[in-house]
Structures are given as C-alpha cells and as structure tokens.
Amino acid sequence: MANVWETVGLTKHEYETICQHLDRKPNDLELNMYGVLWSEHCSYKHSKPLLKHFPTKGEKVVQGPGENAGIIDIGDNKGLAFKIESHNHPSAVEPFQGAATGVGGIVRDIFSMGARPVAILNSLRFGNINSARTQYLIEGVVSGISHYGNCLGIANVGGEVYFDESYQQNPLVNAMCLGLVDLDKIKKGTAEGVGNLVMLVGASTGRDGIAGASFASADLEEDTESSRPQVQVGDPFMEKLLLEACLELIDNENVVGVQDLGAAGLTSACCEMAERSGTGMKINLDNVHLRERNMNATEIMLSESQERMLYVVKPEGVEDVKKSFKKWDLSASVIGEVTEDGIISMYHKGKLEGKIPAESITEGVPVRQPESKKPKYIEEMPKEPSSLGEFDHNKMWTDLISHPNVASKRWVYQQYDQHVGANTVISPGQNAGVFRIKGTNKGIGVTTDCNPQYPYLSPYNGGMNVVLEAYRNLSATGITPAAVTDCLNFPNPEDSENYWVYSNVIKGMAEATKILDTPVVGGNVSLYNEGPTHKILPTPVVGMVGIVEDIKKITTPAFKKEGDLLYIVGN
Amino acid sequence: MYTGKVTVQYRKGILDPQAQAVHSAVKSLGYNSVKDVEQRKEFCLKLDCENKEQAKNQLEEICQKLLANPAIEDYQFTVEEE
Amino acid sequence: MYTGKVTVQYRKGILDPQAQAVHSAVKSLGYNSVKDVEQRKEFCLKLDCENKEQAKNQLEEICQKLLANPAIEDYQFTVEEE
Amino acid sequence: MKFAVIVFPGSNCDKDAQYAVESLGHNCRLLWHKDTSLPKDVDCIILPGGFSYGDYLRSGAIARFSPIMEAVIKFAERGGLVIGICNGFQILLESGLLPGALMKNNSTKFICKRQKLNVANNSTAFTNKYKRNEEITLPIAHGDGNYYVSKDEYKKLKENNQILFTYSDNPNGSSFDIAGICNDKGNVAGMMPHPERAIEEILGGKDGAKVFTSIVKNFQGRV
Numbered sequence: 001m002a003n004v005w006e007t008v009g010l011t012k013h014e015y016e017t018i019c020q021h022l023d024r025k026p027n028d029l030e031l032n033m034y035g036v037l038w039s040e041h042c043s044y045k046h047s048k049p050l051l052k053h054f055p056t057k058g059e060k061v062v063q064g065p066g067e068n069a070g071i072i073d074i075g076d077n078k079g080l081a082f083k084i085e086s087h088n089h090p091s092a093v094e095p096f097q098g099a100a101t102g103v104g105g106i107v108r109d110i111f112s113m114g115a116r117p118v119a120i121l122n123s124l125r126f127g128n129i130n131s132a133r134t135q136y137l138i139e140g141v142v143s144g145i146s147h148y149g150n151c152l153g154i155a156n157v158g159g160e161v162y163f164d165e166s167y168q169q170n171p172l173v174n175a176m177c178l179g180l181v182d183l184d185k186i187k188k189g190t191a192e193g194v195g196n197l198v199m200l201v202g203a204s205t206g207r208d209g210i211a212g213a214s215f216a217s218a219d220l221e222e223d224t225e226s227s228r229p230q231v232q233v234g235d236p237f238m239e240k241l242l243l244e245a246c247l248e249l250i251d252n253e254n255v256v257g258v259q260d261l262g263a264a265g266l267t268s269a270c271c272e273m274a275e276r277s278g279t280g281m282k283i284n285l286d287n288v289h290l291r292e293r294n295m296n297a298t299e300i301m302l303s304e305s306q307e308r309m310l311y312v313v314k315p316e317g318v319e320d321v322k323k324s325f326k327k328w329d330l331s332a333s334v335i336g337e338v339t340e341d342g343i344i345s346m347y348h349k350g351k352l353e354g355k356i357p358a359e360s361i362t363e364g365v366p367v368r369q370p371e372s373k374k375p376k377y378i379e380e381m382p383k384e385p386s387s388l389g390e391f392d393h394n395k396m397w398t399d400l401i402s403h404p405n406v407a408s409k410r411w412v413y414q415q416y417d418q419h420v421g422a423n424t425v426i427s428p429g430q431n432a433g434v435f436r437i438k439g440t441n442k443g444i445g446v447t448t449d450c451n452p453q454y455p456y457l458s459p460y461n462g463g464m465n466v467v468l469e470a471y472r473n474l475s476a477t478g479i480t481p482a483a484v485t486d487c488l489n490f491p492n493p494e495d496s497e498n499y500w501v502y503s504n505v506i507k508g509m510a511e512a513t514k515i516l517d518t519p520v521v522g523g524n525v526s527l528y529n530e531g532p533t534h535k536i537l538p539t540p541v542v543g544m545v546g547i548v549e550d551i552k553k554i555t556t557p558a559f560k561k562e563g564d565l566l567y568i569v570g571n
Numbered sequence: 572m573y574t575g576k577v578t579v580q581y582r583k584g585i586l587d588p589q590a591q592a593v594h595s596a597v598k599s600l601g602y603n604s605v606k607d608v609e610q611r612k613e614f615c616l617k618l619d620c621e622n623k624e625q626a627k628n629q630l631e632e633i634c635q636k637l638l639a640n641p642a643i644e645d646y647q648f649t650v651e652e653e
Numbered sequence: 654m655y656t657g658k659v660t661v662q663y664r665k666g667i668l669d670p671q672a673q674a675v676h677s678a679v680k681s682l683g684y685n686s687v688k689d690v691e692q693r694k695e696f697c698l699k700l701d702c703e704n705k706e707q708a709k710n711q712l713e714e715i716c717q718k719l720l721a722n723p724a725i726e727d728y729q730f731t732v733e734e735e
Numbered sequence: 736m737k738f739a740v741i742v743f744p745g746s747n748c749d750k751d752a753q754y755a756v757e758s759l760g761h762n763c764r765l766l767w768h769k770d771t772s773l774p775k776d777v778d779c780i781i782l783p784g785g786f787s788y789g790d791y792l793r794s795g796a797i798a799r800f801s802p803i804m805e806a807v808i809k810f811a812e813r814g815g816l817v818i819g820i821c822n823g824f825q826i827l828l829e830s831g832l833l834p835g836a837l838m839k840n841n842s843t844k845f846i847c848k849r850q851k852l853n854v855a856n857n858s859t860a861f862t863n864k865y866k867r868n869e870e871i872t873l874p875i876a877h878g879d880g881n882y883y884v885s886k887d888e889y890k891k892l893k894e895n896n897q898i899l900f901t902y903s904d905n906p907n908g909s910s911f912d913i914a915g916i917c918n919d920k921g922n923v924a925g926m927m928p929h930p931e932r933a934i935e936e937i938l939g940g941k942d943g944a945k946v947f948t949s950i951v952k953n954f955q956g957r958v
C-alpha cells in the first residue's frame with residue numbers, strides 16, 4: 001500500500017509539516033485538502049522563490065499578484081483587470097470541455113473583481129498539424145473556446161497558435177481575459193468581519209473535477225482513462241447569468257468579499273479568503289446545494305464544479321444577494337460564517353469533519369528548491385551559427401509563408417465572436433488587438449506572445465525576447481505598453497535541467513519587464529507539461545497590455561497606399 | 572447492408588446543462604408532472620460490411636474514436652442486418 | 654411514474670449539417686463502408702401522471718410546443734409505466 | 736420615436752443595440768423578459784443577438800416562451816414594428832412571427848467575419864434608406880445562421896417581396912442566400928447580420944445605421 005501522503009501527491013516531509021501545523025495527524029478530509037492546495041498548481045511551491053524576481057509595482061499598478069486578477073489604473077477612475085491562465089491537462093483529455101472551462105475560469109477571475117469582461121485572447125500550442133490527434137485536439141479546443149466565449153458575449157481580440165512536435169502529447173491552452181472596473185468599486189477575495197456570512201452562489205455542486213488541481217500538477221499518463229472523471233462540463237449560459245448577477249451587486253456595500261471557485265473548489269476559496277483577512281470560517285456543508293446524492297464532506301470540499309462563486313456578506317445584505325441571484329434564476333445559499341480563530345471548520349450532518357488553520361494551508365507549504373543543472377543540449381550547442389549554404393530563395397519564401405506557424409490563423413479566429421460589445425477597433429490578425437473605452441478617446445491594446453524556440457535555445461535571453469516581442473507588437477500598433485500577465489508553461493520542475501531552464505527564463509523575463517517598466521501584475525504557472533516521450537519546449541506566454549490616449553492614432557501593418565515609403569527602424 | 576444505432580449520453584454525475592435547460596423550460600410551461608429530463612444523441616449509420624461481426628467491430632471503433640468521448644460520455648449500440 | 658422517450662429528427666429532405674460532418678469525419682478515419690449517417694435527439698422524461706393516457710397527452714403537447722420545431726423536425730414518442 | 740430592446744437571459748447584444756440606437760439620437764430602453772406587458776409608448780421592439788437560454792435545445796426555442804413574448808406577439812399583430820437580430824431572428828422564427836427555421840451553419844462552425852450583402856428590397860420599414868440592390872457590408876457572428884425555407888414558402892416570400900437581404904457569397908448554407916426577411920405585413924423583420932455593430936467608421940463601417948434610420952423614417956411617415 002502507498003503511504004498516505006502519496007495518495008494525495010505529497011512527500012513525507014510535506015506530510016510531517018502538516019502534522020506540525022495541526023499538532024496531530026490530519027484526517028482524510030484534511031489531508032485531501034492539503035493535497036490539492038499544496039499541489040504545484042495551487043501552491044507554486046517550485047515557483048514562489050523564482051516569481052519574486054518579477055517587478056510587481058509601478059505607478060499604474062492598483063492590484064498586483066495575489067488576487068484573482070491584476071489591475072492597472074487607466075485614468076478617468078477606470079481600472080483594467082486582466083489575467084491569463086492555463087487549462088492544459090483538461091484540454092488534452094477532453095479538448096472541447098477542457099478549453100471551454102478554461103475560458104470560464106479566467107472570465108470568473110475578472111468579474112469576481114467587479115470588472116466587466118470586455119475582451120479575451122487565447123494562446124494555443126499543438127503538436128504536428130498533420131497528425132490525426134492534433135486535428136482532433138484543435139477542432140475540440142477551438143470549438144470549446146468559441147462555444148464558451150461567444151455565448152458569454154466577450155469579444156476575442158487576439159491570440160496565437162503554434163505547432164511543434166514537443167506539444168504532441170501535451171497541448172497548451174492558455175486563455176486571457178480583460179475587464180473594466182471603476183476604481184472605487186473593486187471587489188476583493190477577502191473575508192473580513194467576524195460574524196459576516198459566507199454564501200455559495202451559482203451552479204450546484206457535483207462530483208465532477210474532484211482533485212483537478214493535483215491532476216494539473218502531474219505528468220500526463222499514457223492511459224488518460226484513469227484521469228477522466230476530472231474533466232468538467234462547462235455551462236456558459238449559467239456563467240453569463242452569474243456574471244450579470246455579480247455585476248449588479250457591485251454597488252452593494254454589504255458585499256464584503258468575492259472569490260470565484262476554481263481549482264480546488266470550496267477548499268481554496270474558503271482558505272484563501274480567510275487567510276487574506278486573518279480570519280477563519282465555520283462552514284456547514286449541509287447547506288451546499290448539491291447535484292448528486294450522498295456526497296461526503298471530502299467530495300463537497302474538493303469538487304471543482306464550474307460556475308460557482310463564494311461571497312462574504314454582512315448579515316443585513318443576505319437578502320439583497322439572494323434577490324439579485326434569484327432575478328437571474330440562480331441559487332444562493334448561506335453556507336457559513338466568518339470567525340476570528342483563523343481556522344476553517346467544516347461541519348457535515350451535525351458532525352465536525354475537519355479543522356484547518358487557513359494560513360497553514362495557503363502559506364505553509366515547504367518551498368521546494370530542486371537541483372539546478374545547465375542542460376546538456378545547451379552545453380553542446382554550437383557556438384557559431386552554421387552556414388545555410390546554397391538555397392533557393394523562392395522555395396524558402398513559399399516554405400515560410402505556407403508554414404502553419406506563419407500562415408494566417410483566420411481559420412481559428414473566424415470561429416470567435418470578435419465584435420460583440422461594439423468596442424473592437426483592431427480585431428485578430430494584426431500585431432495586437434485593440435478595443436476602445438466607450439465614453440473616452442482611449443483605447444487598450446493587448447497581445448499574447450511566445451515563440452518557444454528562443455527560451456529553448458537560450459533561456460535567459462529567450463525569456464527577455466518573449467517580453468520584447470510583446471512590447472514590439474504593442475508599440476508597432478501605437479500603444480504604450482503598461483503591464484504584463486504571464487503563463488509559465490514548463491515541463492516537470494523536479495528535473496534539474498528543466499529547473500535550470502525554468503529559473504533562467506524567469507530571470508530573463510524579469511529583467512526585461514524591469515527595464516521596460518511593464519510590471520507583472522498577475523499570472524499563472526503550469527508545470528509538468530510532458531507526456532511519456534515528449535516534453536514541451538519552455539513556453540512562457542506573455543500577455544501584455546497598453547494604453548493609447550487617442551484611439552484614432554493607432555496603426556495596422558497593412559500597406560496603405562501606393563508611393564508610401566518603407567523604413568527599417570532599429571538595429 | 573447493416574444498420575447501426577448508437578446512443579451517446581453523458582456519464583452519470585456529469586452536469587448536462589442542455590437537459591437542465593429543457594427541464595426548466597418544461598416546468599415553466601406548467602408541466603409540473605415532469606420530474607426529470609435526460610437528453611441523448613442518437614446516430615444511425617448504414618454500414619456496407621461483409622458480416623455482422625465486422626460491422627460491430629467497425630462501429631465499436633467509430634464510437635470510441637469519434638462519436639463518444641469516454642472522458643464524459645457513455646455509448647451503447649446495436650447492429651441489425653437490413 | 655411514467656417514462657417518456659422522445660426522438661426528434663430532421664424531416665426527410667432536409668440536410669443535417671451535423672450528420673454530414675460526422676459522416677465525412679467517419680470517412681476521413683478510413684471507414685469507407687459507412688454509407689449514410691443520420692443524427693437524432695433523444696429525450697427521456699420522467700412523468701408523474703395519474704395514468705398513461707394523461708402522460709401521453711402531456712408528452713404530445715410538450716413535443717409540439719417545445720421539443721420539436723415543426724418547420725424542420727419530426728418527432729415520435731413512447732410512454733412506459735415504470 | 737422610442738425603441739426598446741428585450742433582455743433575455745443570455746442576450747449579449749442587448750446593450751450594443753441600445754448603444755447603436757442612442758448613438759443615432761433616439762431613445763432606447765431595456766425591457767426584462769419576465770415583464771408581462773410593454774410600456775405604452777414603445778414604437779419599435781428589438782430582439783437582440785446573443786445566446787438566450789444558452790441556445791440549448793434549439794436557438795430561440797426556449798426564449799419564445801418568455802413572459803414578455805406574448806405581449807410582443809400582440810404588439811406585432813397590431814402592426815407594431817419588431818426587428819430580431821441574430822438570436823432575435825431565431826426567436827421570431829420559433830415563435831411563428833416569421834416563416835422558416837435556422838439550422839447549424841453548413842460548416843457546423845461558428846463564423847465571425849465581415850460579410851457582403853445585397854439589399855433585395857428597399858421599400859420596407861427596415862430598408863427604405865438603402866438603394867435597391869445596394870451592396871453593403873455587415874458583420875456576421877453566428878453558429879446557427881443557416882436559414883431553411885421550403886420551396887413553396889420561398890415562392891411566397893418572393894412574391895410578397897419579403898426578402899430584405901441576401902448574401903453575396905453564402906457563408907452558412909442558407910436557402911436561396913437569404914440573410915434577412917420580413918413578414919407579409921411588413922412590420923416584423925429578422926436578419927442574421929448585425930447592423931448594430933456597424934454604425935461607426937472606427938469599428939469598421941457604418942452600413943448598419945440605415946436599418947435603424949429606415950425604421951425611424953418609416954415611423955415618421957406613419958405618424
């Protein structure tokens with residue numbers, strides 16, 4: 001029999017740390033909760049020390065990393081909330097639903113901050129375009145994104161699609177969302193005020209996606225069958241209702257804190273909200289609206305059913321919240337209360353099922369510092385470029401423009417609604433997407449970029465280059481770059497060579513964002529992206545946003561008229 | 572010629588938003604007697620195969636590869652000679 | 654309790670783009686034996702009615718009003734006692 | 736003249752329609768699908784685009800049973816002006832105010848692009864500001880835009896001049912390239928393309944504005 005800690009993907013040392021935190025052995029529910037929150041996906045235990053390199057402060061930064069999304073000040077009392085997130089492993093198993101729920105998750109992150117989502121982007125990586133599996137994945141992923149995003153009515157303004165053998169077993173699906181919020185109406189994931197009530201709103205809770213966060217933190221096994229129940233079905237219609245109901249409550253002073261339920265469901269929402277405010281919560285699981293009968297406490301706490309949010313509300317506000325959700329035919333139930341003891345206590349059928357100090361589970365994970373070793377392939381790389389020799393220019397030209405990585409991606413973005421909301425000024429297919437801000441002359445530009453060959457060949461310089469490419473895409477459009485969100489897609493960090501690459505890429509990105517004064521206000525880490533025989537190229541996707549004061553001054557790449565002159569600028 | 576009938580449905584416990592929406596629409600039309608709604612897809616394929624065995628095997632493969640995603644769906648099928 | 658099974662399909666002569674897409678996907682997987690694909694929707698409703706007659710009448714109404722669009726679709730149904 | 740846009744659960748072009756009408760200088764309010772009556776002073780009702788009820792079952796099939804639809808149907812029967820755009824078109828078909836049905840695009844995929852159209856009839860309440868056979872460009876964005884009408888019904892549409900717009904280069908398999916129609920009385924219209932997304936140069940063109948200015952002109956002519 002496996003050791004108890006192995007059943008939840010933890011090490012012996014981590015298990016012992018839990019015992020110290022609790023001063024006793026965790027029971028099954030508690031252990032499972034630690035297991036998911038201490039997975040790489042939720043705890044960043046391999047990444048925390050590295051992420052410290054990123055600059056996170058700046059004149060415009062209103063909200064840096066740590067909340068559901070970062071926010072920058074764009075003037076006129078308006079904030080731009082934005083974040084990128086991965087849904088790689090679910091998309092490998094069930095491309096349509098995996099990608100769809102990826103969009104759902106990132107959009108909830110934005111509107112949980114009180115921001116109205118106005119634009120989405122997606123950054124995709126697949127293996128060989130000629131393989132039947134890749135075609136199956138593309139078809140599913142693109143229609144999943146299209147299904148969910150279109151139904152929500154959020155304009156797609158850009159993205160990337162890139163093919164390389166290394167993604168054959170482990171495709172990447174990253175989704176980014178941007179929203180607008182009045183600076184004085186930002187909501188946060190806090191649980192202040194002892195005696196305030198905890199409400200669960202939106203969809204019912206089922207057994208789907210239990211322990212999805214640990215799934216995201218493991219290599220994809222050859223037989224994905226065993227990991228199958230971890231995929232959820234998304235309901236974009238439900239999410240649209242949730243979005244409208246949440247935004248209607250934006251002016252309600254009785255709403256204290258809001259958080260979306262993503263990876264690790266109730267477990268992470270309760271623990272994180274309480275930890276941010278130094279409070280605890282007493283949760284009564286009998287009041288959770290269930291979709292299936294006979295769910296036990298562990299299942300309820302770990303379920304990753306989609307389209308749910310957690311609210312902390314003053315007692316006098318409960319009726320308002322219920323009323324708003326009822327208007328949109330959604331359910332909202334009081335499931336607990338904020339306490340001062342800093343402990344999450346969970347009751348089910350009258351019995352105390354578990355007690356966890358919130359801070360120990362969100363902050364108490366021992367940081368892992370794997371060995372770091374310069375990869376052999378880099379050591380062995382020729383120092384001098386080899387000569388191309390004789391070649392046929394015409395052929396090279398046609399090879400280039402017909403390469404799937406260079407050719408038009410219209411066949412993808414034509415499936416996304418690019419104009420809904422009546423704000424899209426530059427739609428996909430250009431250097432960057434641009435949308436206007438109604439009531440002002442301003443526009444926001446945004447791009448996602450990562451050519452993984454550069455970070456692969458030279459991690460530090462390649463990391464810089466990814467940031468620079470995004471910066472150039474915005475500048476070329478006439479946008480002043482302002483801030484960054486990033487999605488770090490890498491293989492298993494426990495491998496010393498992988499870890500060396502990972503840390504150097506981050507250092508390079510950090511250096512570039514510092515010099516360019518584009519602070520990193522949020523992001524996402526997705527490690528363990530490898531299959532039985534292939535591991536992905538290092539893929540640190542950068543989502544960069546910027547502002548243009550006069551929307552009329554933006555530029556697009558197309559030649560405008562005969563006789564115009566061409567210049568090359570730069571070195 | 573053989574006729575294959577395939578039924579594909581969500582696995583137990585998986586949320587079916589379509590069926591839910593249909594159920595609440597039925598109720599809002601006043602049919603409170605309706606207690607549950609499930610929805611399935613049915614495919615009907617004509618197979619030009621040598622024998623029933625071959626038709627069954629092919630259909631099984633088609634179901635697995637294309638018609639159902641075992642991550643979230645179950646399927647059943649029958650094959651009849653025409 | 655009664656179980657009603659409803660099948661909804663496109664009327665004869667109306668091309669179903671989804672069934673066509675499935676057919677060409679099946680062929681591109683190499684199953685050239687497949688000569689035709691049709692796709693239908695199947696609904697399974699649980700009805701808490703007094704008697705079978707009532708269940709049938711209700712189901713007929715639900716089909717006409719909601720489950721099928723008479724401009725393009727036909728439906729059939731059966732009702733069984735549980 | 737006063738417009739109203741109905742907000743169904745899942746509508747997502749409701750505010751765009753309101754914005755378009757207001758930018759053109761007219762009054763427009765949003766109405767909730769659970770309302771059972773229309774305000775007395777509404778002159779034109781817009782059923783907006785989006786995914787009412789998630790487009791579950793069939794697009795528009797569930798929304799047509801929204802409480803407000805009874806009032807909309809009565810309003811239409813009395814000769815009131817009603818226009819359904821995209822999902823709104825689907826709802827009008829499902830509720831029987833317009834003939835035909837919308838099916839999945841023949842590619843089975845959602846299509847979003849700028850689409851060339853021909854104005855097939857410029858003497859209706861919805862198209863009188865266009866020139867006859869004028870070629871215009873409007874954005875389309877739909878998964879279920881494949882309009883089906885039987886040959887017999889098509890004949891009637893044709894004879895009564897009910898076809899408003901046709902596609903220049905059929906993007907979705909629609910019967911007879913039809914992109915928009917009206918009823919035989921000429922007061923109810925439905926179209927898949929989005930005129931409300933095409934009223935400003937900065938968003939790529941203004942060809943859609945004339946749908947709304949036509950409605951206003953028609954209304955002023957009536958009063």
Ligand SMILES: Nc1ncnc2c1ncn2[C@@H]1O[C@H](COP(=O)(O)OP(=O)(O)O)[C@@H](O)[C@H]1O
Pocket residue numbers: 121122123124156157158159160161405406407409412413427428429430431432433449473
């Ligand atoms: N998955 C996608 N979703 C939306 N837009 C996309 C997607 N892939 C590519 N695009 C659009 O196509 C444009 C060109 O893509 P790409 O070839 O990666 O160009 P670049 O290297 O200049 O960013 C992108 O800027 C983007 O607007």
